[in-house]
Amino acid sequence: MKKFSIAHKFIFFINSVFAAVLLLSYALPYVSPQTIPFLSVFGLFVPFLVIVNIAFFVYWLIKMHKNAFLSLLVLAIGWFVSTPLVKFSNKEVILNDDLKIMSYNVHLFNHYKHEEDVTTEQKIYEFINNENPDVIAVQEFYNSKMLDIKLPYKYIKTKTKTNKFGLAIYSKHPIINSGSLDFKQSANNTIFADILIKDDTVRVYNVHLESLKLNPKKENFGEKSSERLFKRLENGFVKQVSQVELIQQHEYSWKGKKIVCGDFNNTAYSWAYKQLAADKKDAFIECGIGLGKSFRYIYPMRIDFVLTDKEATINQFKTYGDIKLSDHYPVMARLHW
Structure with a gap:
């Protein structure tokens, strides 16, 4: 049980790091690359950060643990303040004068x-x-x-x-x-x-x-x-x-x-x-x-x-x-x- 507890804490620590980095990445579009050049590169990693946080959310959900709320909260914030990574429904209207x-x-x-x-x-x-x-x-x-x-x-x-x-x-x-x-x-x-x-x-x-x-x-x-x-x-x-x-x-x-x-x-x-x-x-x-x-x-x-x-x-x-x-x-x- 103790080993599981240590592993549990370590996984949540890694989860916390990825959640924090994703949260900070929402500010990247507001920072000019000329101001802090190296930060601009991290914009390429946002899809990866989203996917990792989804994986952590699913992991904790399967465990039925409250830790699932951390990644869920950060992902929810991103849904409202950032550009969506995935679109789940599309619109298709075809008009002759399009x-x-x-x-x-x-x-x-x-x-x-x-x-x-x-x-x-x-x-x-x-x-x-x-x-x-x-x-x-x-x-x-x-x-x-x-x-x-x-x-x-x-x-x-x-x-x-x-x-x-x-x-x-x-x-x-x-x-x-x-x-x-x-x-x-x-x-x-x-x-x-x-x-x-x-x-x-x-x-x-x-x-x-x-x-x-x-x-x-x-x-x-x-x-x-x-x-x-x-x-x-x-x-x-x-x-x-x-x-x-x-x-x-x-x-x-x-x-x-x-x-x-x-x-x-x-x-x-x-x-x-x-x-x-x-x-x-x-x-x-x-x-x-x-x-x-x-x-x-x-x-x-x-x-x-x-x-x-x-x-x-x-x-x-x-x-x-x-x-x-x-x-x-x-x-x-x-x-x-």
């Missing part, structure tokens, strides 16, 4: 043969054309000779005039204005397109915040040590601050209908997400179901987003978890105003 907006990081259409299947590039085009979005925002775009996205209007911005890498927005509807925010000292960027839909104009931002350069197929995600990996993540999140601020300044001048989508290279528990999602609707939260995992790795990370202004009605959101043609899964929302 705008279908897709965001997809295509990993350069497999230009560097990250996928062994040599037909990956053609399969990406086939998938996009079959899903038939009205607008698609493409991150890690490559201006390939085989390029075959069957949408009549486009805005493509490569990093320089001589290379073929960049971002793209394709549309069924006319693009009447477009431009680039041109992030400094970064391979990433954000572009926008003003799209004429009937008699109205919708501005679409295609966002690709500073990459974390994670290679899920390698040890330490391609870094020599976990310490160097941590430092790289920290530097990446700090760099995202100026990029987010540039986007905020640019979109402030636009008072019309708006969609901000893309690969944020950060989770919904980050400062970057909180800033970009302010006064907007998150299509996954409105209509998604499950974890919404968009990065192709065993760990559940939702880093690809579709955000709209508050006036939009979001009718459907889908993460294509079965489309394994890139290191990201494509996401698509149906919406209208």
